[in-house]
Amino acid sequence: MTKVTFKLGKTEIQALVHQADGAGLTMLNVHDDEDTSVQAGLANIQKYGGRVIELAHSGERLITFGLGGRNYSFDPNRIFSDTGIAETLKLQSAWSAEAHAEVRAFAAAYLSRFALESEPVIVALHNTMEGPFSVESFLPAGNYGSSVAEIQVNPERSKFDFFYVTNRRFFEYLKRLDFNVVLQDNERVADDGSLSVHFSRKGIPYINVEAEVRHLPAQIEMLKVVREMLAG
């Protein structure tokens, strides 16, 4: 494991890079409280190779940094556009031009340090809790329904375990295997600064693997399926 340090104002953010030999997946964990997803990623690279890039700072979902005598917080999955940066700073703390510039520099450094825009496909690792957020949030009546091209919900699976993809081939493959799966509408999706929107605009396929935080075996299985899908 190697550590890469980024600086945001006075605060250091680490990226832990777990790499194993072999041409495996590049998997990103950006929420520091979603450790089950990291464990699932590590199990995947131990078996098949690849890398897991994990953000480590506070153990919490949000990143908080000190600048100019105050603290700012943001969601690290909302910082890959100016619109997203402004919205997440306002929502989680406050906006200032200085804080905005700092977050934007961090986002750019993160993407370039790991050459993420040269990857053929990006896999994101997330965990859900048994709360209001689930695959059902992406149904037409749900909070995120308007950004969806197509969705499959399988009532025999946990609604907290699902894939979110930007590519129709992936959607059809995972649908055939009866997973819960959401296909992002890449035309209509709002620019929220998330990695799914960023990579879809770069033309790089993106697969978000969401599993409930206690469903480690399910998430390991989901990543195995992703690997098979990409190999096929």
Ligand SMILES: [Zn+2]
């Ligand atoms: Zn997450």
